[in-house]
Amino acid sequence: DAKTTQPTSMDCAEGRAANLPCNHSTISGNEYVYWYRQIHSQGPQYIIHGLKNNETNEMASLIITEDRKSSTLILPHATLRDTAVYYCIVRELNGGSNYKLTFGKGTLLTVNP
Amino acid sequence: DSGVTQTPKHLITATGQRVTLRCSPRSGDLSVYWYQQSLDQGLQFLIQYYNGEERAKGNILERFSAQQFPDLHSELNLSSLELGDSALYFCASSGAGARKNIQYFGAGTRLSVL
Numbered sequence: 001d002a003k004t005t006q007p008t009s010m011d012c013a014e015g016r017a018a019n020l021p022c023n024h025s026t027i028s029g030n031e032y033v034y035w036y037r038q039i040h041s042q043g044p045q046y047i048i049h050g051l052k053n054n055e056t057n058e059m060a061s062l063i064i065t066e067d068r069k070s071s072t073l074i075l076p077h078a079t080l081r082d083t084a085v086y087y088c089i090v091r092e093l094n095g096g097s098n099y100k101l102t103f104g105k106g107t108l109l110t111v112n113p
Numbered sequence: 114d115s116g117v118t119q120t121p122k123h124l125i126t127a128t129g130q131r132v133t134l135r136c137s138p139r140s141g142d143l144s145v146y147w148y149q150q151s152l153d154q155g156l157q158f159l160i161q162y163y164n165g166e167e168r169a170k171g172n173i174l175e176r177f178s179a180q181q182f183p184d185l186h187s188e189l190n191l192s193s194l195e196l197g198d199s200a201l202y203f204c205a206s207s208g209a210g211a212r213k214n215i216q217y218f219g220a221g222t223r224l225s226v227l
Contacts, residue, residue, distance in 0.1 A: 032214070043115060043203050043218035044156070087156075091214075100146065100169055101216060103156035 003090040009108040018075040022088030025069045032091050035073045037084040078111045117219035125225045131192040134222045138206030145187040151200035199226045
């Protein structure tokens with residue numbers, strides 16, 4: 001079962017920052033937080049991941065609370081093409097190449113003109 | 114473009130039939146994963162292969178099987194198809210080093226069982 005809780009849906013105005021929250025209160029010390037998104041039946045797209053430090057890449061920023069029980073994905077300037085279902089996933093690090101991603105229901109982010 | 118190629122894009126078949134879905138991973142990626150996405154179940158992990166060997170199994174039915182070939186491409190075989198097998202099937206791959214912990218997904222195969 002998914003170990004995360006996300007709002008079902010959110011709206012954001014085009015050009016504004018989109019802040020997508022995720023609760024993962026049962027996360028353990030060796031588990032990473034991953035974010036993927038899926039645009040209308042396309043393949044899921046990797047966005048970002050982190051363990052405990054905040055992370056930033058060309059797509060987004062990931063803010064993880066100090067206790068690691070929650071995180072926020074930030075899209076700094078949302079565009080209409082960012083409308084998608086965003087999945088927050090907790091993934092166990094096992095040091096090898098043997099893992100799976102457990103997708104929950106995600107958050108449908110709708111970016112409005 | 115993720116670099117993961119899935120064929121065919123669409124597949125329409127009848128109940129009781131057998132189909133094969135194909136996946137070519139990103140260049141150099143040794144791991145291949147298969148996922149099923151149906152309207153009522155969401156994205157479900159089916160199975161993982163690493164360098165030709167099965168590594169992990171998820172909610173894969175006994176009517177389904179997969180394999181990974183020496184050239185690292187993978188095939189998912191679905192047999193005795195039922196209406197409920199209609200879904201999107203995604204393949205993902207992950208690699209070594211810095212790319213080891215990121216799965217990149219293909220565009221999927223949409224299977225319609227009539």
